[in-house]
Amino acid sequence: MEKKKLKHLSTIANTLLQRSAQRLEMSVSELVDEFEVKWKAESGMYSRGLVEYCAAKVLNEMSTNLEEAITEGDFSRYTFDMMLAWERPSSSDEESHTEYAAKEKEDNEIHATTKSTNEHDDISLFYSDIMPLLVDNEPSVGDDAFVWLGSLVPLVADFVNGKFTFETLTSSTMNRLHFPAYDRFLKEIDKCIKHLQNLAPPKNVIMADDEFILHVEGTASSQRVVRHIGGQSWPGRLTLTNYALYFEALGIVSYEDAIKLDLSKDIEQSIKSAATGPLGAPLFDKAIIYESSELQEDVQIEFPEMTSSTRRDHWLALVKEVMLLHKFLKKFNIESPLQAWEMHSRTILGIIRLHAARELLRIAPPDPKSFLIFALLDELPTGSNVLQEIAESLKTVDSGHPCSATSILRNLNVSQLVSGHTEMKVGIEHSEIANNKPENQSSLETAVEQVREEAKEINIAKSKADDLKDEGIGNSALVLMELVKPLKSIWPWFQEVIQWERPASTLTVISLILLVVYKEWVGKAMAVLLMWVVTMMIWARRHGVGKKTKFVVCTASDQTTMESIVSAQHGLNTVYNIMQLANIAILKIWSILLSNAPKHTDMAITAMTGVAIVLAVIPLKYIIMALVVLMFAATSKLAKRVNKNDMGNRKLQGWWDSIPVIPVEIVDKVEDIPKAEKTD
Numbered sequence: 024m025e026k027k028k029l030k031h032l033s034t035i036a037n038t039l040l041q042r043s044a045q046r047l048e049m050s051v052s053e054l055v056d057e058f059e060v061k062w063k064a065e066s067g068m069y070s071r072g073l074v075e076y077c078a079a080k081v082l083n084e085m086s087t088n089l090e091e092a093i094t095e096g097d098f099s100r101y102t103f104d105m106m107l108a109w110e111r112p113s114s115s116d117e118e119s120h121t122e123y124a125a126k127e128k129e130d131n132e133i134h135a136t137t138k139s140t141n142e143h144d145d146i147s148l149f150y151s152d153i154m155p156l157l158v159d160n161e162p163s164v165g166d167d168a169f170v171w172l173g174s175l176v177p178l179v180a181d182f183v184n185g186k187f188t189f190e191t192l193t194s195s196t197m198n199r200l201h202f203p204a205y206d207r208f209l210k211e212i213d214k215c216i217k218h219l220q221n222l223a224p225p226k227n228v229i230m231a232d233d234e235f236i237l238h239v240e241g242t243a244s245s246q247r248v249v250r251h252i253g254g255q256s257w258p259g260r261l262t263l264t265n266y267a268l269y270f271e272a273l274g275i276v277s278y279e280d281a282i283k284l285d286l287s288k289d290i291e292q293s294i295k296s297a298a299t300g301p302l303g304a305p306l307f308d309k310a311i312i313y314e315s316s317e318l319q320e321d322v323q324i325e326f327p328e329m330t331s332s333t334r335r336d337h338w339l340a341l342v343k344e345v346m347l348l349h350k351f352l353k354k355f356n357i358e359s360p361l362q363a364w365e366m367h368s369r370t371i372l373g374i375i376r377l378h379a380a381r382e383l384l385r386i387a388p389p390d391p392k393s394f395l396i397f398a399l400l401d402e403l404p405t406g407s408n409v410l411q412e413i414a415e416s417l418k419t420v421d422s423g424h425p426c427s428a429t430s431i432l433r434n435l436n437v438s439q440l441v442s443g444h445t446e447m448k449v450g451i452e453h454s455e456i457a458n459n460k461p462e463n464q465s466s467l468e469t470a471v472e473q474v475r476e477e478a479k480e481i482n483i484a485k486s487k488a489d490d491l492k493d494e495g496i497g498n499s500a501l502v503l504m505e506l507v508k509p510l511k512s513i514w515p516w517f518q519e520v521i522q523w524e525r526p527a528s529t530l531t532v533i534s535l536i537l538l539v540v541y542k543e544w545v546g547k548a549m550a551v552l553l554m555w556v557v558t559m560m561i562w563a564r565r566h567g568v569g570k571k572t573k574f575v576v577c578t579a580s581d582q583t584t585m586e587s588i589v590s591a592q593h594g595l596n597t598v599y600n601i602m603q604l605a606n607i608a609i610l611k612i613w614s615i616l617l618s619n620a621p622k623h624t625d626m627a628i629t630a631m632t633g634v635a636i637v638l639a640v641i642p643l644k645y646i647i648m649a650l651v652v653l654m655f656a657a658t659s660k661l662a663k664r665v666n667k668n669d670m671g672n673r674k675l676q677g678w679w680d681s682i683p684v685i686p687v688e689i690v691d692k693v694e695d696i697p698k699a700e701k702t703d
Contacts, residue, residue, distance in 0.1 A: 035162075036074050036108040042101065043077040047084065070112035075171075078105040079426075082176050086425040089178075089434040093213045099206040102179070106168035106200075163199035166190070174460060176426040179209060179376070181369055182467075183400075183409060186475055187393040191380065204383075211379035216435055219375070225262050225269040225281035233364060235437060237374050238263045238341055240326070241273075246334065251299060251310070251323040261324060263341055265348070265367055268313070270324065284313055284322060286342065287349040291316040294342050296335065299325050309335045311342070333388045337381070340391035340398050341374060347397035355414035361429070362417040368428035369396065371437070403477055409470045416461035521658050529655065536651050540644050610684035620682050 032040065044051045058076045062069070081101065085092050092098035166189040173180030180188050192208065193200050222236045241248035241260035248261045250270055260278055262269040266287045271278035286292070292315040300306030309332045310325040326334040348370045357363050377394035392399045396413075400406030422429040461467065519525050520532055539548045563569060618624045637646065690696055 031113055032070055032073070033108065033111045033114050035104060036070060036112045039074060039104050039108040040077055042104070043081045046081055068112065071109065074105070074108045074112045078109070079175055083425045086176065086430060086434055089431060090213070090436065093209060096206070099202075099209045102172055102176075103164070103202050103205055106164040106172055107162050109171055110164060110168045161201055163196075163201045164205075165199065166193075169200060174464075176431065177369060177372055177428045178212070178431055179205075181373055181396060183396050183413065183471055184373070184393065187399060187478070188376065188380075191389045191393040192383075208379060208383060211382045212375055213435075215375050215378045215382070216437060220437065222262075225260075225283075226271050226278050227280045228269060228283065230264065231266060233367065234264045234266050235371055236262060236264050237345070237371065238338070238378070240334075240338075241271075247327050249325045249327060251325060252320075256325075261338075263338070263345065265345055265371060268342060268345075270322070282322075284315070286345045288317075289349075289353055292346070294339065294346065296332075296339055297323060299323070308332055311335060311339050313342075337377075337388070337391060340395060341377075343401075344370060344374065344391075344395045344398050347401055351397060351410060351414070355410070357414065357417060359417075361422045362420075365417060365420060365422040365427060365429050366413075368422075368432045371432065372428055399478075400474065403474050403481070405470070405474055405477055409467070409474050412463055412467040412470045415463050416467055419462040521655070523655075523659050533651065533655055537648050540647050540651070543644060607684060610687070611679070611682045613685045614682055617685070619685060623678070623682050626678075 040051055040054065044054045047054065049057075054077065055073065058073050061076070062072050085098060085101070089098065166186045169180055169189045170182060170185035173185040174182040189200065190198065192204065196204065219236055222239050224230050224236065239260065239262045240246055241258065247258055248270075250257045250259060250272065257272045259270055259272040262271075262281070266285070268284040268286060269281040270284075271281040273279075292313070294311055294313050296308065297310040297312040298305030298308040299310045307325070307327075309328055310323055313322040313324075324338075326332075326338060328334050348366065351357075352363055352366065357366065373395050377389070377391055380389045380394060392402065397410075400409050421427065424430060425434075520529050523529050539545060614620050615624050615627050
C-alpha cells in the first residue's frame with residue numbers, strides 16, 4: 024500500500040516525505056495515513072497536498088527552536104527542498120520538468136555562443152560570488168513556491184509582497200532562486216536580527232515592552248547623521264523603532280537626551296524628502312523633514328553621502344512604513360493586542376528582510392517597497408483592497424500558532440511581549456494544525472494578484488516614461504514638435520475655412536454651428552463627437568495601429584555649431600519676451616481692477632455692465648449665434664475691403680498701450696518687505 028502511494032511522488036517529494044517522517048519520529052506509512060484521513064479528493068492534487076501537509080507539520084515543530092535550526096542550516100535546507108517538492112510533487116511533474124530543463128539548457132548554450140563575454144560584467148557581485156556553485160544541474164525554485172513558503176512561515180517572505188521580494192532577489196538569476204542565494208539570505212536575516220538585539224536604546228528613554236529597535240545610524244561604527252536647526256547643524260544618533268523616531272545630539276563626552284518623534288499618534292504628521300546645503304541653498308538632496316501638528320518647528324535630518332541618496336531613501340521608506348502601520352491599525356480599528364502585534368511582527372520581519380537584502384545587494388541596493396507591505400500598497404491604486412483583506416485576515420489568524428509572525432519573533436528571542444497578553448498555545452496541540460491560513464485566503468490571493476498585475480503595468484509604463492525624461496531639452500523640444508504635427512496639419516484647414524478661402528466649407532460650418540446652437544443640440548453634438556472618437560479607437564485596436572505606430576524624431580541639422588548656439592539663444596530670448604509680456608498684461612489688468620487708470624477703469628465698468636445686461640436679457644444661444652456670425656463676417660473679403668485702414672484695431676491697441684502698470688519693487692531680504700498699512 025505504501026509503495027503504491029510513493030510511486031506517484033517525484034524523487035524530491037519522496038525524499039522530503041522520508042525526512043519529514045524521520046524528524047516527526049513517525050513511519051512513512053503513519054504519516055501518509057494521517058494525511059489521507061484529513062485529505063479530501065476535491066481539495067486538489069494528492070501529491071501536492073501530501074507535500075503541503077508534511078511541510079506544514081514539520082515547520083510547526085521546527086519553528087519552536089527556530090534560531091538553532093537557522094544557525095545549523097536545517098531550516099534553509101529543509102524549506103528549500105519543500106519548495107522544490109511543491110513545484111514538482113508527482114513523478115509526471117518531474118518528467119516534464121526534466122524535459123523542459125534539457126531544452127532550456129540547449130537554448131542557453133546556443134544563445135551563449137553568440138553572446139559577448141563583456142555582458143557578464145553586469146551581474147551583481149553577490150551573485151558572482153556564488154555563481155561557481157550554481158552548476159547547470161543545480162535545482163532552483165520559482166516565485167509561486169517562494170510565496171507558498173511565505174504563506175506557511177513569514178520569515179523569508181510575506182504572502183502579500185512575496186513575489187516582489189522574489190523578483191528583487193532573483194533579478195540577476197533569470198527569476199530562479201538557487202540554494203546558495205537562499206541560504207545566504209537566511210543567514211543575513213539571522214545576522215541582522217542578532218545585530219538589532221544588541222543595539223543600545225536611546226539615552227534616558229524607557230522603551231515600551233512591545234517596542235523594538237529597527238534601525239540605528241550615527242554611531243561610531245556607522246555613517247553620520249546630522250540634524251539641521253536653523254543655520255546650525257548637530258551630528259548625532261538616529262534610532263527608529265516600531266513606535267517612534269529618536270534623535271540624540273552628540274555632546275562633548277556622550278550623547279544628549281533623545282528627542283522623541285512619536286509615529287504612532289493619531290495626529291497630522293508627515294515625512295518627506297528634502298534638500299540641504301550651505302547658507303540654506305538646497306544643493307544636496309539627502310535629507311528628510313518630519314512635520315507634525317504638535318511641533319512648532321519641523322525636524323530636518325540629513326544623511327551625508329558622497330554620491331547617491333540611497334541612505335536617505337532607505338530611512339524615508341522605513342519611517343513611512345511605521346507611520347502607515349499605525350495608520351492601518353487605527354483605520355480598521357484593530358483593537359485586539361494580539362492582532363495588532365501580529366501586524367507589528369509582520370512589519371518588523373519585512374524591515375529585517377530589507378536590511379538583509381541590502382547587505383546582499385550592496386552594489387545595487389534594492390527598492391525598499393519590494394520588502395515593505397504598507398509602502399508598497401500605499402502607492403498602488405487598488406492597494407486599499409488588499410489592506411481591507413489583511414484587516415479581515417487578522418480576525419481569523421491565530422497569532423499563537425508556531426509559524427505565525429508573532430511566534431517567529433518570540434522564538435528568535437526578539438520579543439517576549441506576547442506571553443504578557445495571553446498564554447501561548449505551543450507544542451503538541453498546535454503541532455496538529457496543518458497551516459495557519461486565514462479564512463479569507465482566497466479573496467486575499469485575488470486582491471494580491473490584482474495588485475501585482477497592476478504594479479507590473481505601472482512599472483512598464485514608468486520605465487518607458489523615464490527613458491523619455493532622460494532626453495535633453497533640445498531633444499525634448501524636437502519630440503514635442505513631432506507630437507503636435509497632426510495638429511499643425513489640421514490648423515491650415517481651419518485657417519482656410521475662417522478666411523473664406525473655401526466658401527462652401529465656410530458656409531457649411533456656419534450653418535452647422537448656428538443650427539446646433541439654435542436647436543440647443545450642443546450636448547448631442549458632443550456625444551456624436553465622442554462616439555466618433557470611440558469608433559476610431561476601436562478601429563485602431565482591431566488593426567493594431569498602436570503597436571505599429573512609432574514617432575521617429577530626426578535630430579539632424581544643416582546648421583553649424585555657431586548657428587545652433589545662436590538659434591538656442593533666440594529661443595531663450597523668445598521665452599523671455601513671452602514672460603515679460605505676460606507680466607505686463609497681468610499688471611495692466613490689476614491696474615484696471617484697482618482703478619489705477621481711472622479712464623480705462625470707467626470704460627471697463629461701462630463695457631462689463633453692458634455685457635451683463637445683454638446676458639441677463641437675451642438668451643445665451645442668440646448671443647453665441649451673433650458672435651459666430653460676426654466672427655466669420657469680420658474675416659470675409661467684404662469686411663476687409665471696408666476696414667482697409669484697420670482703424671479699430673489701432674485704436675484698441677492704443678487704448679491698451681496707454682494703461683499704466685502697477686509699480687513693482689524687487690527686494691533681496693525678507694525684512695525689506697514693506698508691511699501693509701491698516702486703513703480706517
